[in-house]
Amino acid sequence: MDICPSGLLPEAPSSTNNTGVSTAENVLDAIVVGGGPAGATAANKLARTGASVLVCEKATFPRFHVGESLLPTNVPLLQELGVEEEIRAAGSVTKHGAEVISADGEARTAIYFRQAMCPLPETTFQVERATFDNILLRAADKAGAEVREGTLVKSCVREKDHWKVVLEDDSGTTEKICKWIIDGSGRDTFLANQNRSKEMLAQHKRVSFFAHFDHVWRAEGDAQGNTVLVRTADGWFWLIPVSATRTSVGVVLPASEVRRSGLRPEALLEQAIERAPEMARRMQSAVRATEVQGTSDFSYRTGDMTGPGFITAGDAYSFLDPIFSTGVWLAMRGGAGAAETVAKCLRRPARTDRYLRRFSKREERVQRHFRRLIQYFYDPGFTDVFLRPVNAFGLRRAVGTYVSGALPQRLGPRLRLEIVLTVARLQPRLGLVPRVILPQTLAPSTP
Ligand SMILES: Cc1cc2nc3c(=O)[nH]c(=O)nc-3n(C[C@H](O)[C@H](O)[C@H](O)COP(=O)(O)OP(=O)(O)OC[C@H]3O[C@@H](n4cnc5c(N)ncnc54)[C@H](O)[C@@H]3O)c2cc1C
CATH class of the missing domain: 3.50.50.60 (FAD/NAD(P)-binding domain)
Structure with a gap:
């Protein structure tokens, strides 16, 4: 491989001796x-x-930098690098798990790392x-x-x-x-x-808009540090508490919807929040502390x-x-x-x-x-199964284990995950669990 955009390297032999030869x-x-x-x-x-x-x-x-929610699998690495205590002392929030909720708040599921089907730290961090x-x-x-x-x-x-x-x-x-x-x-x-x-991977190109807010409603107890994901038909919101008072809030939606709406970032985030009752409730007293920023979420390899x-x-x-x-x-x-x-x-x-x-x-x-799990997440069938989880046979725990970043190789968790994914695949045709009805993130265009 020969990679030099200009094809020319400046003459600056700081790493060569005075004969110009590297030593x-x-x-x-x-x-x-x-x-x-x-x-x-x-x-x-x-x-x-x-x-x-x-x-x-x-x-x-x-x-x-955006990307504030860590997984429990991060913790052993932080310990190895000798920074865990410094990160805790910097005011990072303790995260016990995550909750996924439908936009109307009717269907929901919670994942706690302590319930994982393999050894995993019970908590991790939300960080600035x-x-x-x-x-x-x-x-x-x-x-x-x-x-x-x-x-x-x-x-x-x-x-x-x-x-x-x-x-x-x-x-x-x-x-x-x-x-x-x-x-x-x-x-x-x-x-x-x-x-x-x-190589771009995603067929559906998505973008996100986000900002930090104060006074966002939080649950009590272990749940207060959790990531909350609120699902719409074509996207999702995140709420990540990044300090005792501040919460990172963002929305992810198809780029085509953003273009169609013609909205500026602030107006877009506001409209999306208003249309999702669960978000509107949590954001009722919220005060925006930073500019709304946007970025693409296009997957690539x-x-x-x-x-x-x-x-x-x-x-x-x-x-x-x-x-x-x-x-x-x-x-x-x-x-x-x-x-x-x-x-x-x-x-x-x-x-x-x-x-x-x-x-x-x-x-x-x-x-x-993870690419495979992510593809499933955007399938309506998976949303139905994930948001109305069947607790039998440890199915919910198995999915929770994998989305916590753990990769248990034992047959038990793997088999359970495959059962859930199979049910999710069959769900649109067979309606095996009650459907979760979700609104579009943004208002439809007026003719
Ligand atoms: C909307 C959104 C939400 C996300 N949420 C999460 C989340 O909740 N949790 C999570 O784990 N991840 C999240 N991510 C992903 C996460 O932000 C990234 O995966 C992570 O930051 C990758 O780390 P990195 O070190 O590879 O790259 P980066 O963190 O981007 O670091 C790369 C660094 O390289 C520097 N750099 C680039 N080019 C050069 C150059 N030529 N010379 C010198 N320096 C250079 C940059 O300045 C930068 O500091 C999110 C991403 C997006 C877009």
């Missing part, structure tokens, strides 16, 4: 593109092995990403990685067994040489863009998760619809796996292909599993 001392083991959850986790773990790691983050942290990502990046620095904020990775080119990487910051461009690139550039998909290997001298992790590899809050966990998991893989390749270069294959196979299997 072993100035060749970094890895450059990590992006300091989000994927990049910061990868840098932290790789630096701990003694490797020389440079993380380049184009923004200056703390910076806002500005604070959370900053803690992760500072931890990478403490672990021994060099962190450069305000530094864009502009381009890279593969030469024999190393990369020449061009960085850009306020003082201009410099060139670095490294053995490995770990791409944690998120939805900027640094490597895939240069390599033109991005990039061509190669790994290749000669590179690994991609998190959104830089693939973006999944955020319905099950899998993004940060998949990013951290991918970052951790990328670091372990690079460390092994550095130790035993002859086995590089085998290590890379193993990493991609494992991560792609997890991605496939």
Whole structure:
């Protein structure tokens, strides 16, 4: 692969000696593109092995990022990176589970992590990403990685067994040489863009609009920290309590509906909330604290998760619809796996292909599993079954286990999940459970 958009590399031999030849001392083991959850986790773990790691983050942290609800599967990773207590102390909200409710509030189901069918932490966190990502990046620095904020990775080119990487910051461009690139550039998909290997996955293109609010109604007890998802016929809302007083509120709906409505983001979010009685009730006294922002939720996958001298992790590899809050966990998991893989390749270069294959196979299997569950979520049959769950035979617990991010391989939970998915597939034809009637997110056009 040869990726350099301009085809020209600036003359800035900061990593070469005065003869212009790269030397072993100035060749970094890895450059990590992006300091989000994927990049910061990868840098932290790789630096701990003694490797020389440079993380380049184009923004200056703390910076806002959407994606505030974590899964219990995140917790062991946070413990391993030594940041769990800092995240708790930063005022993150304890999350015991999630609740999914129909727009009229008539049908609902709650998932509690403590009921999972395999060992799983009983709680996790809802976080303000500005604070959370900053803690992760500072931890990478403490672990021994060099962190450069305000530094864009502009381009890279593969030469024999190393990369020449061009960085850009306020003082201009410099060139670095490294053995490995770990791409944690998120939805900027640094490597895939240069390599033109991005493949859009979703047929139905969705977008989301969101803001932070104060004084949103919350339940009491364990439920007060839960994520609440409110379902409409063509979309859903999220309510995520991100601090003692503040709640992240967003709506996800088809891009075609947004275009048809012609509404501006504030008006669109307001109208959507008014039309969903469960949302209107919870938002009755709410006061908006931030601008309404919009972003696309288009799912994609990039061509190669790994290749000669590179690994991609998190959104830089693939973006999944955020319905099950899998993004940060998949990013951290991918970052951790990328670091372990690079460390092994550095130790035993002859086995590089085998290590890379193993990493991609494992991560792609997890991605496939969630892509499948997400596809089901948007089926009306699944909504009927999910919102009016049958408790018999542990069916509800099994679904709850998988949507909590756990991947039990035992036959019991797997079989139960398949039963629920089969019932969901048959539901539209056979009407096996009472139908849940949902309104459209936005008002129909007036003729
Ligand atoms: C509407 C919406 C709601 C979501 N809700 C949730 C949720 O509730 N829970 C959840 O877990 N996930 C959620 N997600 C997904 C989650 O936000 C992402 O999956 C997660 O942030 C991915 O982490 P990452 O490290 O891969 O990428 P990011 O967090 O995006 O980090 C990438 C970093 O790379 C930097 N960067 C990019 N290009 C370059 C470059 N060339 N040079 C230097 N730096 C660069 C960026 O500045 C950025 O800081 C949501 C996503 C959306 C769109």
